[in-house]
Amino acid sequence: MTRFLLFWVCLLVMGHKASAQRPAYRPVAADLHGSAARGCAETRLRTSVRQELTTPAHRRLMDRYDVKYYKLDLALENNTRAVAGSVRLRARSGGQILDVLAFELHPALLLDSVLVNGRRTPAPRREAGDVSVTLPQAVAANSLFDAVIYYHGTAPNGSSAAIGNALDTRYVPRYDVNVTWSLSEPFHAYEWWPCKQVLTDKADSTDVWITTKNPNKVGSNGVLTRVVPLPDNRSRYEWKSRHPIAYYLVSVAVGPYLEYVNFANLPGGVRVPIVNYVYNQTALSDNKTEIDRTPAFMENFSALVGPYPFASEKYGHSMAPIGGGMEHQTMTTQDGFNFTLTAHELFHQWFGNNVTCASWEDIWLNEGFASYGEYLSLQALATPEAARLWLDQAHEQVQFRIDRITGNRTDTPGGSVRVPDTTSVGRIFDQRLSYKKGAAVVHMLRYLLHDDVKFFRALRTFQTTYAGRTARTTDLQRVFEAEAGRSLGGFFEQWYAGEGYPIFSVRWNQVGAICCCKPPKLPPCPP
Numbered sequence: 001m002t003r004f005l006l007f008w009v010c011l012l013v014m015g016h017k018a019s020a021q022r023p024a025y026r027p028v029a030a031d032l033h034g035s036a037a038r039g040c041a042e043t044r045l046r047t048s049v050r051q052e053l054t055t056p057a058h059r060r061l062m063d064r065y066d067v068k069y070y071k072l073d074l075a076l077e078n079n080t081r082a083v084a085g086s087v088r089l090r091a092r093s094g095g096q097i098l099d100v101l102a103f104e105l106h107p108a109l110l111l112d113s114v115l116v117n118g119r120r121t122p123a124p125r126r127e128a129g130d131v132s133v134t135l136p137q138a139v140a141a142n143s144l145f146d147a148v149i150y151y152h153g154t155a156p157n158g159s160s161a162a163i164g165n166a167l168d169t170r171y172v173p174r175y176d177v178n179v180t181w182s183l184s185e186p187f188h189a190y191e192w193w194p195c196k197q198v199l200t201d202k203a204d205s206t207d208v209w210i211t212t213k214n215p216n217k218v219g220s221n222g223v224l225t226r227v228v229p230l231p232d233n234r235s236r237y238e239w240k241s242r243h244p245i246a247y248y249l250v251s252v253a254v255g256p257y258l259e260y261v262n263f264a265n266l267p268g269g270v271r272v273p274i275v276n277y278v279y280n281q282t283a284l285s286d287n288k289t290e291i292d293r294t295p296a297f298m299e300n301f302s303a304l305v306g307p308y309p310f311a312s313e314k315y316g317h318s319m320a321p322i323g324g325g326m327e328h329q330t331m332t333t334q335d336g337f338n339f340t341l342t343a344h345e346l347f348h349q350w351f352g353n354n355v356t357c358a359s360w361e362d363i364w365l366n367e368g369f370a371s372y373g374e375y376l377s378l379q380a381l382a383t384p385e386a387a388r389l390w391l392d393q394a395h396e397q398v399q400f401r402i403d404r405i406t407g408n409r410t411d412t413p414g415g416s417v418r419v420p421d422t423t424s425v426g427r428i429f430d431q432r433l434s435y436k437k438g439a440a441v442v443h444m445l446r447y448l449l450h451d452d453v454k455f456f457r458a459l460r461t462f463q464t465t466y467a468g469r470t471a472r473t474t475d476l477q478r479v480f481e482a483e484a485g486r487s488l489g490g491f492f493e494q495w496y497a498g499e500g501y502p503i504f505s506v507r508w509n510q511v512g513a514i515c516c517c518k519p520p521k522l523p524p525c526p527p
């Protein structure tokens with residue numbers, strides 16, 4: 001277990017290696033005290049009371065097809081959770097004929113009709129959020145088919161039932177504006193649109209068309225291809241994305257936004273627009289300094305782990321009062337901007353969006369890495385001391401639960417980075433384990449390779465190997481083992497699946513600049 005002692009020593013060394021040549025950002029308390037992790041986690045917790053309910057039988061029915069494409073064509077306003085319209089699902093049947101189409105839709109939403117390959121289906125069977133329709137004509141095995149689901153209703157309200165608000169609307173007093181937005185992670189997209197909530201089945205592409213009253217704008221995924229003027233003072237915003245996307249990353253934000261665009265410059269002359277939908281001019285004035293950091297974050301991440309995955313489309317932010325950030329693909333929803341929150345949500349575009357955890361058990365592949373993106377940004381754009389401090393705080397937050405009011409610290413050695421209960425939203429988005437310990441484990445992997453060329457090459461390999469797909473922790477392990485040239489089974493067993501951390505008593509003596517340590521006697525390492 002000497003490696004663990006070396007790990008802690010290494011943290012000190014690595015912190016001092018960081019370059020201080022760039023313009024230095026001076027972090028504020030919010031950057032270091034875990035506000036980004038809290039802002040990321042609590043948006044989900046606020047939205048997510050419902051547990052994963054789909055029955056195994058329904059899941060098996062949904063597994064009989066592979067989603068290729070979704071088109072949402074909905075009417076939404078900035079002051080109501082009312083939703084009406086259609087979702088087109090294009091999919092390929094599996095190895096057997098498909099005689100039943102299964103999907104998920106919250107019972108609060110009424111199904112008007114379902115057409116499959118242009119033919120109207122009999123009345124659907126509904127049980128809680130599970131919907132299944134018998135097809136008038138079965139789809140042959142391995143065949144593309146097309147379903148259009150017409151529905152309407154008011155998205156459920158968490159304040160009146162044991163369910164969340166995946167589509168929510170609120171007045172923002174500070175800016176005197178009303179907005180409606182979606183937040184579907186981890187399994188709440190079905191509260192506002194019919195879909196298949198299976199992480200491993202990404203749609204290859206999407207269109208999101210939203211009709212709304214002027215002067216609302218609608219932020220969503222991909223590229224805004226056009227805004228179509230309609231009668232009755234309405235417009236239709238037509239967003240198009242041709243990148244694979246997980247169901248929970250499909251998003252909308254509706255409000256009378258002001259658009260503010262800046263650009264990141266990536267290698268090869270690639271210029272990526274960063275489209276910001278802010279509440280109004282006052283909100284822009286309040287947040288412009290922070291929003292303007294986004295290009296530098298993107299340029300730094302692109303240099304470290306590979307080009308921004310959605311450079312052919314855009315990045316952006318839509319403001320909504322969600323109490324933090326949610327990394328919707330190419331259009332993060334954020335209620336405000338600070339250094340670490342903006343960096344965290346942007347790094348999700350690589351870790352979470354381009355490569356998505358294949359199971360909520362592996363959420364640290366999203367959140368641990370996004371949190372580490374905060375550290376990488378401080379390293380590159382602030383000072384080595386700021387990055388060092390961030391990591392110290394992360395370690396402290398792993399080791400202790402700190403009462404936010406009293407400041408009292410309680411030892412908390414338990415809990416694994418692996419999520420043992422994937423139906424518990426609170427456990428999935430545990431800030432201490434999925435975020436902070438996850439980030440610490442990423443940093444330990446960096447130390448294990450002890451070579452930043454290898455470490456960042458491993459991250460780039462992970463990104464390119466699983467681009468547009470999902471991955472498990474074992475996939476990441478294999479990538480790192482290839483760089484390390486040895487098994488990391490013991491490491492992942494201890495730090496991903498295992499709990500706690502070792503505590504050492506070390507005798508040391510310092511003479512001038514030389515510090516001598518006498519390692520303790522330790523039991524042998526596991527293989």
Ligand SMILES: [Zn+2]
Pocket residue numbers: 040041344345348366367370
């Ligand atoms: Zn996050």
